[in-house]
Amino acid sequence: xxxxxxxxxxxxxxxxxxxxxxxxxxxxxxxxxxxxxxxxxxxxxxxxxxxxxxxxxxxxxxxxxxxxxxxxxxxxxxxxxxxxxxxxxxxxxxxxxxxxxxxxxxxxxxxxxxxxxxxxxxxxxxxxxxxxxxxxxxxxxxxxxxxxxxxxxxxxxxxxxxxxxxxxxxxxxxxxxxxxxxxx
Amino acid sequence: xxxxxxxxxxxxxxxxxxxxxxxxxxxxxxxxxxxxxxxxxxxxxxxxxxxxxxxxxxxxxxxxxxxxxxxxxxxxxxxxxxxxxxxxxxxxxxxxxxxxxxxxxxxxxxxxxxxxxxxxxxxxxxxxxxxxxxxxxxxxxxxxxxxxxxxxxxxxxxxxxxxxxxxxxxxxxxxxxxxxxxxxxxxxxxxxxxxxxxxxxxxxxxxxxxxxxxxxxxxxxxxxxxxxxxxxxxxxxxxxxxxxxxxxxxxxxxxxxxxxxxxxxxxxxxxxxxxxxxxxxxxxxxxxxxxxxxxxxxxxxxxxxxxxxxxxxxxxxxxxxxxxxxxxxxxxxxxxxxxxxxxxxxxxx
Amino acid sequence: xxxxxxxxxxxxxxxxxxxxxxxxxxxxxxxxxxxxxxxxxxxxxxxxxxxxxxxxxxxxxxxxxxxxxxxxxxxxxxxxxxxxxxxxxxxxxxxxxxxxxxxxxxxxxxxxxxxxxxxxxxxxxxxxxx
Numbered sequence: 001x002x003x004x005x006x007x008x009x010x011x012x013x014x015x016x017x018x019x020x021x022x023x024x025x026x027x028x029x030x031x032x033x034x035x036x037x038x039x040x041x042x043x044x045x046x047x048x049x050x051x052x053x054x055x056x057x058x059x060x061x062x063x064x065x066x067x068x069x070x071x072x073x074x075x076x077x078x079x080x081x082x083x084x085x086x087x088x089x090x091x092x093x094x095x096x097x098x099x100x101x102x103x104x105x106x107x108x109x110x111x112x113x114x115x116x117x118x119x120x121x122x123x124x125x126x127x128x129x130x131x132x133x134x135x136x137x138x139x140x141x142x143x144x145x146x147x148x149x150x151x152x153x154x155x156x157x158x159x160x161x162x163x164x165x166x167x168x169x170x171x172x173x174x175x176x177x178x179x180x181x182x183x184x
Numbered sequence: 185x186x187x188x189x190x191x192x193x194x195x196x197x198x199x200x201x202x203x204x205x206x207x208x209x210x211x212x213x214x215x216x217x218x219x220x221x222x223x224x225x226x227x228x229x230x231x232x233x234x235x236x237x238x239x240x241x242x243x244x245x246x247x248x249x250x251x252x253x254x255x256x257x258x259x260x261x262x263x264x265x266x267x268x269x270x271x272x273x274x275x276x277x278x279x280x281x282x283x284x285x286x287x288x289x290x291x292x293x294x295x296x297x298x299x300x301x302x303x304x305x306x307x308x309x310x311x312x313x314x315x316x317x318x319x320x321x322x323x324x325x326x327x328x329x330x331x332x333x334x335x336x337x338x339x340x341x342x343x344x345x346x347x348x349x350x351x352x353x354x355x356x357x358x359x360x361x362x363x364x365x366x367x368x369x370x371x372x373x374x375x376x377x378x379x380x381x382x383x384x385x386x387x388x389x390x391x392x393x394x395x396x397x398x399x400x401x402x403x404x405x406x407x408x409x410x411x412x413x414x415x416x417x418x419x420x421x422x423x424x425x426x427x428x429x430x431x432x433x434x435x436x437x438x439x440x441x442x443x444x445x446x447x448x449x450x451x452x453x454x455x456x457x458x459x460x461x462x463x464x465x466x467x468x469x470x471x472x473x474x475x476x477x478x479x480x481x482x483x484x485x486x487x488x489x490x491x492x493x494x495x496x497x498x499x500x501x502x503x504x505x506x507x508x509x510x511x512x513x514x515x516x517x518x519x520x521x522x523x524x525x526x527x528x529x530x531x532x533x
Numbered sequence: 534x535x536x537x538x539x540x541x542x543x544x545x546x547x548x549x550x551x552x553x554x555x556x557x558x559x560x561x562x563x564x565x566x567x568x569x570x571x572x573x574x575x576x577x578x579x580x581x582x583x584x585x586x587x588x589x590x591x592x593x594x595x596x597x598x599x600x601x602x603x604x605x606x607x608x609x610x611x612x613x614x615x616x617x618x619x620x621x622x623x624x625x626x627x628x629x630x631x632x633x634x635x636x637x638x639x640x641x642x643x644x645x646x647x648x649x650x651x652x653x654x655x656x657x658x659x660x661x662x663x
Binding site for chain 3: 195196198199203248249250251252253254256257258265268269272273276277279280290291292293298299316318319320321322323324325328331332335336338339342343346347349350352353354355420425426429430431433434502503506507510511514515518521522525526528529
């Protein structure tokens, strides 16, 4: 632990600063995403939140995950969200007319999930909190190439889940076509 | 203090050099576009400002700065202002991982090409949001069309380069450059003759991938024959109809910076990057200058090709564009990967 | 535990990227601000302020609902993009055990090829009809 802490200091202590800065961006953007009335603005704040999350992955030395976070979530899924929002083109009066009876119910579920996840995080990391937080940041799974570090287990140990993913994607493709085509 | 010198100081100098070269390239490209267009259409083109009209881009920039910065009342103001910047920034940031020389690379990341694809996948927001925030029918249609086109061809772009990385075994772009041009491997034999060295360029090892990448590159940069976003006779100017002054200029700059970015990736992945069969070592301690010159010559040749295509080939129809992307390029891209795998098993390259 | 200086150092490889980001943001900000300051200021009028529709007065809201096909293209893009992403870690270590990895990817691509075939057969990305 001590040598890593030393290395962090050698890097100007910037590592921890970067982690907290990215976290702050992620959380602030997420809060703004929820608070914005205009759904398009919400999408853009969520994109920023994802980019902040990618920054957190970089400080955790998971570069491949970081880049996939931007490529797939910020660059692909959010484009889909934006299209759906523009496609529906809901105006404020439309939203006001909609009956939203499930909101309190959804709120209760969200609150429960929030407290469960907070509980799990605290439970999982209690001993770690006794260390300097910096030491939590950098424990790389595999030194060197972050792409290989993902690839080697993915295509050997987790081969079956990987192949099943293709079936999942196939189902999603069929589902998307079935939903949007008038006549199949 | 090493941190400040190694991580801030040197990158800053490199960014300064690379950004200047890139901006000069953009200016040169704007001039070349108009001169080559004139040449192809048997006109003169801009020839009044400076020798051969070379200072025309400077005059254009001054003009654009002095234009009225109009934000019409019907637009969604904050989005209207940031949208042009959202298109321009990714094209510039993606230059960070491109090796312009042995040491002239801002950040040699191990995720290399994926960094470029990830960053440039964010460029669609500038176009979608710009079209939407303009609150005008042409803009919205242009923006939506353009986004659908860019995301469709992003898949082809991603698929076409896989073969290169099967050969290079690394996504780091400096590795891809260094693996080209030192002689081809066939059946476990290393051919280091001049033919062997030339054939070691990825354009010869991955010809299908190269063609796919070029086609997808044209579509990603919204250039003819894929410039449906601004099909004049249907959509006025598409997503940037309502933009003026520097807001328009940032879209314009973004388009040309994206062209340079795509060209630079092509040079790096397929044309040997900053190397040229030993020529790159000329000049001793100033060899970095030779390297950036080699890179610039290759890049300019490629940009000439971009311009040549733009002023030669007519625009696709939207259904043709979608059919080409989804029904033709996507299966060819997948087949190219499998073919590369089979050939690699047979020839042991 | 032993430190991994090489890996720690790679985090600082991203500092230049951050510098580049700051450069791009400030370049864009500078251009937008300077053009407001230097630009001509002219009085506006309703015609100048209206959306450009080639001289016709704009009718109805510009934010119309558009074809569901754009949505379909976006969702297919997400799905195939995920497929492409899986190919990168596969490609960089293909050399290590080519035959085995080739068979793996043949199955993966084969299953998704069925999806692609379904999309084409149903004319989901065919824009020439309707």
